[in-house]
Amino acid sequence: MEKIISSKNERVKQWSKLKNKKGRNKYNQYILESWHLVSEAINAQQHVNIILTTEKQFEFHKEALDNFAGELIEISDEVAKTLGSTSTPQGIFGVVDLPKQDSFKAEDMNGAWLLLDQIQDPGNIGTMVRTADAAGMTGVIFGDGTSSQYNPKVLRAMQGSQFHLKIIEGDLLNWIEKFESNDVPVYGTELNPQAVSYTDIAASDSFALVMGNEGNGMQAKILDRTTKNLYIPIKGQAESLNVAIAAGILMFNLKK
Amino acid sequence: MEKIISSKNERVKQWSKLKNKKGRNKYNQYILESWHLVSEAINAQQHVNIILTTEKQFEFHKEALDNFAGELIEISDEVAKTLGSTSTPQGIFGVVDLPKQDSFKAEDMNGAWLLLDQIQDPGNIGTMVRTADAAGMTGVIFGDGTSSQYNPKVLRAMQGSQFHLKIIEGDLLNWIEKFESNDVPVYGTELNPQAVSYTDIAASDSFALVMGNEGNGMQAKILDRTTKNLYIPIKGQAESLNVAIAAGILMFNLKK
Known part of the structure; x- marks a missing residue:
């Protein structure tokens, strides 16, 4: 599993931009925080491309994460802090494609x-x-x-x-x-x-x-x-x- | 009107302690923030002993404040920041006696x-x-x-x-x-x-x-x-x- 330690890493900078509308529109993705939400997104057939997880969260959810078909990346606590929206982030994130808006008639x-x-x-x-x-x-x-x-x-x-x-x-x-x-x-x-x-x-x-x-x-x-x-x-x-x-x-x- | 500029002033330190239970119990007072709440407290016959106001807030509420019977003290923006519970405090506070708990039968x-x-x-x-x-x-x-x-x-x-x-x-x-x-x-x-x-x-x-x-x-x-x-x-x-x-x-x- 790839591991990213520094919050100055280019991919971390890109994911961090997904917290803002401009970044979401540019990359056509959003970032979802916490295992509860990431697993609900997977169950709801959303396109979760990447899961980012601290070592600790990986141990908690090892079984489910081993079955994840997308890219799985380990991140440091420092990177989790950069990507999180609270002062004590849980340490697990999903990078998800923005869904096409259903064409309601x-x-x-x-x-x-x-x-x-x-x-x-x-x-x-x-x-x-x-x-x-x-x-x-x-x-x-x-x-x-x-x-x-x-x-x-x-x-x-x-x-x-x-x-x-x-x-x-x-x-x-x-x-x-x-x-x-x-x-x-x-x-x-x-x-x-x-x-x-x-x-x-x-x-x-x-x-x-x-x-x-x-x-x-x-x-x-x-x-x-x-x-x-x-x-x-x-x-x-x-x-x-x-x-x-x-x-x-x-x-x-x-x-x- | 007395004016307090430094947040290291002893009275400011005491009022700041009213944000916590220990301080409220020690001094038997609490601190109320914003003109809306201070004026509601006065109307509700609460014992508002002191009003602390920035120069700007004093100008806004001059008429009402001139009629205030308690102690009126001007504070600097720095003191307002110390006493406030938001990053941009309005700049007006009341120091109020803790009411005696009514003896409900x-x-x-x-x-x-x-x-x-x-x-x-x-x-x-x-x-x-x-x-x-x-x-x-x-x-x-x-x-x-x-x-x-x-x-x-x-x-x-x-x-x-x-x-x-x-x-x-x-x-x-x-x-x-x-x-x-x-x-x-x-x-x-x-x-x-x-x-x-x-x-x-x-x-x-x-x-x-x-x-x-x-x-x-x-x-x-x-x-x-x-x-x-x-x-x-x-x-x-x-x-x-x-x-x-x-x-x-x-x-x-x-x-x-």
Whole structure:
């Protein structure tokens, strides 16, 4: 097994660039951290080309790693620190091809979908994807301006749920048009008691729910294009709910 | 107005210690960061003894600060960095007396309460307190082993909701006994489909809901002492929900 010790190694520098959008687009790959996520990616038939592992992690997962068909490279703790996105990385990484975006047709846009409109915080995004998975949603659409699904912090917070759902990136207005042409209701969300309380909507298997930016909410041009806009009645004195909490309450109540 | 420039100043060293439990217990005070929280504390009749402010923040809030009855001290950006809990602190702090814990009697333990059993992550704790406020809960009990309500990261995440609710710290088993003697049902939570689905519980104004540690769930000795244990049915392939998301779904569905 090849071994890379120095974080100044040219390949390490290249993998490190996969933590950023520019690098991912250049090499058409992303980097996935932790055995849990790497093994979920392999199980989900993703193209994991290379596994990078410290000696210690290799010993832990020897049996599974011996069966890995791609390139297996041992890395030092120093290299693991360079590639990791936490101060104490586990020490195992996968270098994965960016999947081709499935070509969804208008008629595919059925079921229950979560749409993210310019959500910024990786923890919120990851938690919402994980919650969408738990709620039995069909998929999640990352609208333009939302942090990337391949951002290392988003990857960590999704905990592998991205492999259990359909994930799309793109212009939300385009997708909303497709839902509406299929008679799938599109629910916006706003902090506005003039909107419809979510408790007045019957649970169903087919709807699209849009969550907006943490500070500014949904973009006006998207609020204008929804079937209905919902709000969560606030009973106490809190000014608002965290966006991921609001998404959790809505998905678990709207999804049959 | 007195001005403190150096973070080596003895008073700055003392205030800095208020970020830790040992320092808070020694001086019987805590430190609150940001104008939003300091002004909420003043409005909630908390004993804000000292306000520390950079020149810039003083200009922003001059009118309100001129009416402040306690000690007002100007601090340098360097001191603000030392006292702050983020890399770019806003630059305004309050030094507040630890409130005496209200002496709740058994007969006071009515209404809807959230109980935190060894919850570790300050963001989760703060988000749960904020969500409890929004759901119209009566109060939150921080069980032994849960991060302190005066931890700077918990304070930040609560966003002032601690001033809108009753907050108690202590041994959960003691408080559970008091709820049960008042016929208030105590609902534990577990990742166990043998438990009762939360959808089978009618919404009410009087219950106690216990949320457990992020990794280990509730302590067995507490699960044993509840009226019923609830779970949230998971429809997809996610292994679990984030504890704050689960608490949000439960509070918004159980609280009438």
